[in-house]
Amino acid sequence: MTRTVAEVVIDALQKAGAKRCWGIVGDTINHFTDAIRKSDVRWVHVRHEEAGALAAGGEAYMTGELALCAGTCGPGSLHFVNGIFESHRNGAPVVLIASDVARTEVGLNFPQELDQRKIYEQTSVFCEYISHPEQARRIATQAAQAALSKRGVAVIIVNGDMFTQKTEDRLAWHVHRPAPVLRPSDAEMTALAEALNKAGTVTIYAGIGAREAAPQVVKLAAALKAPVVHTSRAKEFIEPENPFNIGMTGILGNRAGVEAIDAADIMLCLGTDFAWTQFYPEGKHVIQIDSDAAHLGRRAPVGLGLVGDVGDTIEALLPRLQPLEDSTHLDKALKQWAEDQRAYEKSAEGKDPALIHPQTVAHMLDRLAAEDALFTADGGSPMVWLLRHLTANGNRRFLTSLLHGTMANAYPQAMGLAAAYPRRQVIAMCGDGGMSMLMGDLLTLVQEKLPVKLLIFNNSSLGFVEMEQRVEGLLDSYTDLQNPDFARLAEVCGLRGWKVENANDLEGAMQSWLAAEGPALLDVKVNRVELVMPPKVTAGQVASTALFGVKAVLDGRAGEVVSLLRDNFLR
Known part of the structure; x- marks a missing residue:
């Protein structure tokens, strides 16, 4: 059975988990929105595309599932730009359908024609045209998989007339969602344990990369008698049910967080890429664990940089640690955190x-x-x-x-x-x-x-x-x-x-x-x-x-x- 490109794209994205598409209807996406009308995906009509991109990003960030937005050629797609930047930087799995003028007009300076790729490739994990009807499901599936696995925005660029083209849609391309175990090598784990066992005082600095590892962070803090400072993005994940929590550092942070990092022999960074270098300790030993090797040592020089999922790495690390008995460093930090909280209440x-x-x-x-x-x-x-x-x-x-x-x-x-x-x-x-x-x-x-x-x-x-x-x-x-x-x-x-x-x-x-x-x-x-x-x-x-x-x-x-x-x- 032949189907239109529009029908194939929305079917592929729906099977990848998308439930809503945010945008404003019009010319080059009319056939796409008609395909949505015939599907189970809900079209949410906004009054400005930037708001649609922000809404899609909010939905995708919070659910961890795919959200969609779609824009017409020229101004329609361009109005999404700021909301797409925001959603991409938040790590929200969004797919943007950015349409363009008909293929017969490309390269002729036709009204509303623009190079979507140049605009969106700087703020996406995937940005590709559907250049042939037989690519429709394959490109849509790749976009969805990239958005979900890399936690960012994927952009599918489609010329308006391409939506109407028919395809046999023979191959069953579909999204894979693996769950690998990721941790440093045994030699690196040994070096990490030795460094922590030798340290007099350790302060843990947990970021958004530790969002699924809060219980492990608490276990690690208990073993090291380490106060836990968190980034602002990690507040909702690291703060609850954490007796070692002492708030944040940075310009929006509190005194306990700043002082605990400054006083520690080792600052152990877990899944954080906090950008303000002035809040890292000068001349102190920073150890960083991150799932992305490109983040290691990007914000401050590190003595040891390891690639690993925070939870997987801590589980492998705990049996190698010698539990610390002295809680002086932790007690001082908790006392200051209590004072910080009273100051917030007074304000x-x-x-x-x-x-x-x-x-x-x-x-x-x-x-x-x-x-x-x-x-x-x-x-x-x-x-x-x-x-x-x-x-x-x-x-x-x-x-x-x-x-x-x-x-x-x-x-x-x-x-x-x-x-x-x-x-x-x-x-x-x-x-x-x-x-x-x-x-x-x-x-x-x-x-x-x-x-x-x-x-x-x-x-x-x-x-x-x-x-x-x-x-x-x-x-x-x-x-x-x-x-x-x-x-x-x-x-x-x-x-x-x-x-x-x-x-x-x-x-x-x-x-x-x-x-x-x-x-x-x-x-x-x-x-x-x-x-x-x-x-x-x-x-x-x-x-x-x-x-x-x-x-x-x-x-x-x-x-x-x-x-x-x-x-x-x-x-």
């Missing part, structure tokens, strides 16, 4: 009901949200409040833009989560800048019946940028936002909406918002002059912030300086 306290601190909002959300809620957060300060104030309990899941650092990621990604998990509470922690960047897809929440709960940290500014400018000793410039009444806007779009400007009204509004059926929006007016304090404040940062204060006073903004001191240092 969430507020005395003036008219001044709502964003930490207060996040802290309350942590208390009121469901135990198995799914959270997303916009790049910028909402991401910080999620990482510092939401509890990872083993059932909750978190998704933020930590590698690509984009704005407006939170609620589009939450759309993908809500589609994949319709019975779970899905909460998007949005900045007012991020929300207003892609507001059009509020309509998608209503039209597609996606019950996302939107929380807006409304400080009428690009707050994280404003903070960056001030810490660099600059006057903050061009960061003001003139926002609409988001709650009323939500109501016009068909969502329930709440607006809070006084702390006394916050808990009641948040409870009603979380209990509402369908999508709902809570707009909270939060303090604008709020610093995101790093784990350690350097002399240079103090000097730069002081310089901002001098400039602000000279510019007639003394009141802002007083607010900065009062709200961040005198509370």
Whole structure:
């Protein structure tokens, strides 16, 4: 039986596990979307393709299964670009169908013609044209397998007229999903055990590569009496049920994490490729274990670099270790972690009901949200409040833009989560800048019946940028936002909406918002002059912030300086 290329492609991707395809219909993908109509794959109609790519990435990241998006030639496919970069860097198995003009017009500068390969090959694990109808299932299967096995975006480029071509589709190409055991050689395992057995103190630094090895990380920490620091992306996996957890390092981290790494004889990096080299110990022995050899020694010089799956490697390592008895290093780190947590709780306290601190909002959300809620957060300060104030309990899941650092990621990604998990509470922690960047897809929440709960940290500014400018000793410039009444806007779009400007009204509004059926929006007016304090404040940062204060006073903004001191240092 002959079938069209469009029918074969969607059949192959559905058999690979795809359940949804996000996009906007039109010209060069009309035959593809018609094939979807006749399949069991759900087409999710968005208002902007970037939101579709972010939603597909959110779905794929959280489920670990394939998600699809599809775009028309020229502008349609190009609008996906930023969302595809975000999804690829997050390790989300997404397949993008990027269509192009008819083959008869290629190379003739036809309207909307462009070279899709040049655009997408830099942000994909697979990027190929279907050049002949007989390739349809084979290319689609290869794309799906690459996306799933390499954890990234795969791109299939199809000319619009190719979708209509017929193929016999004789060969049964299908996706393989192997589960190999990956660990270093015996000689390398011996060298690793010897190094750890000789070390006086060890601090474990666990990243996203350890996401499926949390129990093994805890066993290793117990044997080495080692505190466990985690990257921000690994919070949801490493923090729960881990008595050795002491938080994070980096600019968003806490003092316990930074000091435990700095004080250790060995920093044992497990599945992490944390990019900021200034947070690695100078002159200390770093041991790195990663499944990708290209990551070894990329961020800091390492004494020993080993290729292996974190869980497989730890299981092979444990019998070779001599359990450590001295817990001084661990006890000190745990004591500091307790102090760090108390500091976070204190920062969430507020005395003036008219001044709502964003930490207060996040802290309350942590208390009121469901135990198995799914959270997303916009790049910028909402991401910080999620990482510092939401509890990872083993059932909750978190998704933020930590590698690509984009704005407006939170609620589009939450759309993908809500589609994949319709019975779970899905909460998007949005900045007012991020929300207003892609507001059009509020309509998608209503039209597609996606019950996302939107929380807006409304400080009428690009707050994280404003903070960056001030810490660099600059006057903050061009960061003001003139926002609409988001709650009323939500109501016009068909969502329930709440607006809070006084702390006394916050808990009641948040409870009603979380209990509402369908999508709902809570707009909270939060303090604008709020610093995101790093784990350690350097002399240079103090000097730069002081310089901002001098400039602000000279510019007639003394009141802002007083607010900065009062709200961040005198509370």
